[in-house]
Amino acid sequence: MSIFSEFREFAVKGNVVDLAVGVIIGGAFGKIVDSMVGDLIMPVVGMLVGGLNFDNYFIALAGQTATTLAEAKKAGAVLAYGSFLTVLLNFIILAFVIFMMIKQINRLKREEPAAAPAAPPPTPEDIVLLREIRDALKR
Template sequence: MGFLSEFREFAVKGNVIDLAVGVIIGGAFGKIVDSLVGDVIMPLVGMVVGGLNFDNYFIPLAGQAATTLVEAKKAGAVLAYGSFLTVMLNFIILAFVIFMMIKQINRLKRAEQTPAAPQAPAAPPEDIQLLREIRDSLKR
C-alpha cells in the first residue's frame, strides 16, 4: 500500500498538475500558432512575394516532374523546403510569444520582490496625545 500512496502523493502535487496543464495548453497554443502562420501570415508573405504558396516549394530528388508537393511525394523522394520554411516561421513566432510572456512574468516577479517604502510610524492614539500635552503643560 505504501507504493500507491507515494504515487498518489506524487501525482497530485502542484508541480505535476501544473506541468500537465502547461502541456495541454501548450498543445492548444501550438495549433493556434500553426493556424496563424498557415492561414494568415504565409498567405500575406506569399502575396508580397508574388502570390507564391510556400507549401509547394520543393525540389524533386528522384528526377520526376510534378506541379504540387503531394504529387511529388507520391512519385518519390522530395526536398520540401517550403514546408520547412513554414515550420521555421511557426517556431520563430511561438518562441517570440513565449519570450514576451516570460518577460512579462519576470517583470511582475521583480515588481513583487521590490521592498515597499518604509512606512512612517503611526500617530499615537488620542488619549496618549492628550496625556503628553498635559505632561508638557505641567512641566512648564
C-alpha cells in the first residue's frame, strides 16, 4: 500500500473528520465566549465594582508610570493581572457551558426508550432431546 493511499485511508476515517469538525466549532465557540465575556459580562462586572475596566489592571515591573496597559507594555515589563482575570472568567464560563451541554446530552441519552427485549434464542436440539429423555424417564 502506498503512503498516499494509507494517508487517504487515515484522513477519511470518521474519527479524524469528527475531530476536525470539533476543532473548527470549538474555535468559533471560543470566539463567541470571548465576545460574551469581554463585551457583555465584564462591562457589567466593572460597573458593579465602580466603573473599573479590568483590562487596565496591571503592575508596572519596570517602574513605568503609564495609565493604560498598552502604554505600560511599550515602556517595559508589566504584570497584567486584569487581563488574567478576564481570561479566567472566560474559562469558567466556557467550562460551565460545556458542563451544561454534556449534562443535557447525558440526560437525553438516559431518556431513550429501551428497545423491546429480543426473543430468547432457540434451544439447541441436543438440549431438547435431553429434556425429552428426562421427561420419559420420570414417567
